Amino acid sequence: xxxxxxxxxxxQRELSPEEFKITRQRxxxxxxxxxxxxxxxxxxxxxxxxxxxxxxxETKYDSGSGWPSFYRPVNxxxxxxxxxxxxxxxxxxxxxxxxxAHLGHVFEDGPQPTGLRYCVNSASLELQxxxxxxxxxxx
Numbered sequence: 675x676x677x678x679x680x681x682x683x684x685x686q687r688e689l690s691p692e693e694f695k696i697t698r699q700r701x702x703x704x705x706x707x708x709x710x711x712x713x714x715x716x717x718x719x720x721x722x723x724x725x726x727x728x729x730x731x732e733t734k735y736d737s738g739s740g741w742p743s744f745y746r747p748v749n750x751x752x753x754x755x756x757x758x759x760x761x762x763x764x765x766x767x768x769x770x771x772x773x774x775a776h777l778g779h780v781f782e783d784g785p786q787p788t789g790l791r792y793c794v795n796s797a798s799l800e801l802q803x804x805x806x807x808x809x810x811x812x813x
Contacts, residue, residue, distance in 0.1 A: 705740025708796025
């Protein structure tokens with residue numbers, strides 16, 4: 675699958691203002707405010723912009739940071755890492771390989787087996803679950 679290229683105007687039509695600011699302009703949502711920071715639902719977290727599978731709920735854990743945290747991506751090739759020296763810090767930014775959406779950062783203070791903490795903005799994700807909604811369960 676090749677890279678997805680869209681203009682800012684196209685992204686603005688598809689995303690909420692908050693989603694656009696975070697995913698396309700490298701923003702960050704405040705800690706403990708995002709939709710998924712504390713969810714325990716099972717499923718796959720996909721990129722909000724392009725639907726690429728990024729993380730499994732099986733690797734999600736409570737890091738205490740206030741953002742959804744995972745110790746491993748579903749597929750390492752789905753995520754790119756880049757040096758980020760913004761805000762006077764040295765961090766490693768993570769982005770979606772397919773569409774370039776800013777996801778968050780990865781840190782080396784996570785649990786075993788990887789020792790990594792993929793700290794991700796909820797606005798960059800969409801949780802796909804196997805559970806059917808009430809409407810879908812009725813004949």
